[in-house]
């Protein structure tokens with residue numbers, strides 16, 4: 023299934039990323055977001071996304087889709103066959119938004135929710151057509167990070183899971199359909215564990231936010247980006263692999279090292295501590311500058327991973343294919359005046375070469391054993407002198 027008309031409900035950090043991914047894949051998108059500055063914010067995200075895609079898509083891009091702002095949810099979703107909901111993470115807001123979407127959208131439009139943690143079953147409880155609704159959980163920046171956790175609800179039909187897989191794959195994403203419906207899915211379960219532990223480590227004065235980030239980005243973060251957790255640990259087990267790794271480090275889980283079961287009290291003191299240290303670490307850059315730094319680095323990482331072997335590795339393999347597909351969908355360039363003249367000159371030169379070859383062939387046929395007078399003259403000509411070594415060096 024290809025998208026005919028896409029609608030984005032919510033145009034914040036995540037909605038903006040969806041809008042950019044869709045538009046840069048050539049799809050028109052109708053957006054509804056009640057925020058008075060929604061258009062400016064989406065424009066800013068689009069600007070950064072265009073910049074990243076220009077760097078990344080060296081073989082060209084499809085003609086960019088048109089982004090239109092609607093005055094209501096009803097206007098945005100009318101006639102849409104693909105709708106992505108990215109409103110704030112509050113169940114009451116999600117329920118109200120879904121009711122408004124259903125009231126105006128075609129009954130068979132695919133609806134994906136960007137929620138970070140709610141189950142599709144809970145969000146769809148009042149829906150008339152819950153079979154076409156599922157969680158499609160992306161990561162920021164949506165226009166560059168390919169992963170999409172597809173989490174169907176109890177009433178989502180297989181047909182719509184497959185349709186979702188097709189639609190999101192067609193815009194360059196890597197879909198993982200999650201087997202069991204749980205809150206926060208897989209990615210955010212892992213992130214929450216790390217985030218909780220990180221807050222304790224800073225709160226307890228073990229390290230600063232910058233030191234913690236350095237331990238990740240100069241260390242295991244580099245491994246995670248290419249091999250994830252299990253493949254990395256398989257290697258860490260040495261030649262005996264995963265079984266040895268588990269035997270060696272498994273018992274440590276019972277000691278335990280972490281504070282994963284406790285939640286640090288989320289008071290002003292903790293927020294001040296983290297926010298002040300974060301300012302010390304990063305306030306020399308604006309958020310938009312940090313986004314551009316992040317995007318440049320992501321593209322470099324993809325390109326590095328794409329160079330592994332003949333196919334590329336992990337996200338690099340997907341990247342290679344995505345760039346190729348974007349290029350194949352790029353409008354064919356019309357030859358400009360200069361290239362038309364060059365083409366005509368090329369044709370004329372080819373015609374002359376053809377005539378000369380035909381003439382030579384005819385002459386050879388007529389006198390196969392004799393060298394022509396012209397050929398003899400050329401043979402006698404002194405060879406063109408090579409420039410002196412000194413002159414060459416200069």
Ligand SMILES: NC(=O)c1ccc[n+]([C@@H]2O[C@H](COP(=O)([O-])OP(=O)(O)OC[C@H]3O[C@@H](n4cnc5c(N)ncnc54)[C@H](O)[C@@H]3O)[C@@H](O)[C@H]2O)c1
Nearest residue numbers: 032033034035036037055057108109110111136137138162
């Ligand atoms: N920020 C992340 O890293 C991240 C990652 C993955 C998923 N998500 C999920 O994506 C969703 C959106 O999060 P976000 O980070 O973009 O939040 P955000 O606050 O940046 O954006 C939410 C947008 O929704 C708009 N909005 C509010 N009410 C609306 C309504 N009734 N109709 C349409 N738009 C409305 C707001 O004006 C705002 O622009 C949430 O469900 C969140 O959990 C966030």
